Amino acid sequence: MKTQNELKEIVARKALEFVQPQQVLGVGSGSTVKIFISLLPELPFKVEYAVAASKESEANLKAVGVQVLDANEVTTLGVYIDGADEVTPEGYMTKGGGAALTREKIVASLSENFICIVDKSKKVSQLGTQFALPVEVIPMAREAVSRELRKLGGNPVYRENCITDNGNIILDVHDFVIEDPIAMEQIINNIPGVVSNGIFARNKANQVLVAE
Numbered sequence: 001m002k003t004q005n006e007l008k009e010i011v012a013r014k015a016l017e018f019v020q021p022q023q024v025l026g027v028g029s030g031s032t033v034k035i036f037i038s039l040l041p042e043l044p045f046k047v048e049y050a051v052a053a054s055k056e057s058e059a060n061l062k063a064v065g066v067q068v069l070d071a072n073e074v075t076t077l078g079v080y081i082d083g084a085d086e087v088t089p090e091g092y093m094t095k096g097g098g099a100a101l102t103r104e105k106i107v108a109s110l111s112e113n114f115i116c117i118v119d120k121s122k123k124v125s126q127l128g129t130q131f132a133l134p135v136e137v138i139p140m141a142r143e144a145v146s147r148e149l150r151k152l153g154g155n156p157v158y159r160e161n162c163i164t165d166n167g168n169i170i171l172d173v174h175d176f177v178i179e180d181p182i183a184m185e186q187i188i189n190n191i192p193g194v195v196s197n198g199i200f201a202r203n204k205a206n207q208v209l210v211a212e
């Protein structure tokens with residue numbers, strides 16, 4: 001049986017097939033994406049430019065010779081490759097285990113083709129059943145947002161020692177089964193002080209590749 005890391009490498013290698021020459025590549029974050037970036041030099045052409053969803057991915061891309069552009073420098077991206085924490089059969093996802101959810105949503109929204117790469121451990125029938133939902137929050141709103149999330153039925157827990165690339169905090173919402181991802185993504189975004197939340201329902205992936 002393959003280890004989780006071997007499965008991540010299989011799916012990351014498969015994602016190479018979606019990378020086109022002379023396109024600016026969108027890149028998410030996390031351990032699966034880290035493997036994907038490390039495989040880029042195996043392509044028969046050089047990836048010249050990318051937009052990264054986290055500082056860590058930016059450093060990893062630079063380490064393999066890819067120039068990293070600011071998201072403001074591009075209007076569209078051909079393809080965006082990113083992992084996820086949970087994926088449903090409908091293609092809804094939760095993300096943000098690495099606290100990069102907001103930048104991931106921004107870069108994903110610029111892309112014409114979002115390819116999500118996961119190993120089989122990420123498959124769920126309903127979001128929230130396996131992974132607490134990350135919510136990025138402006139620090140001064142921590143308690144107010146926590147109260148609102150409790151009213152919605154969740155149990156928010158402040159993520160210790162975590163400041164996002166945007167200077168904010170993360171609340172991880174436990175015990176929160178998400179029945180309607182599209183509605184809940186919007187409801188949480190409407191709480192004052194929320195920057196974004198880890199439900200990717202409006203920006204679903206175009207394809208989810210799962211290493212079984």
Ligand SMILES: O=C[C@H](O)[C@H](O)[C@H](O)COP(=O)(O)O
Nearest residue numbers: 030031032083096097098100
């Ligand atoms: O903030 C982190 C991202 O949403 C990641 O894409 C997600 O947590 C999946 O990461 P990994 O590939 O390490 O499981």
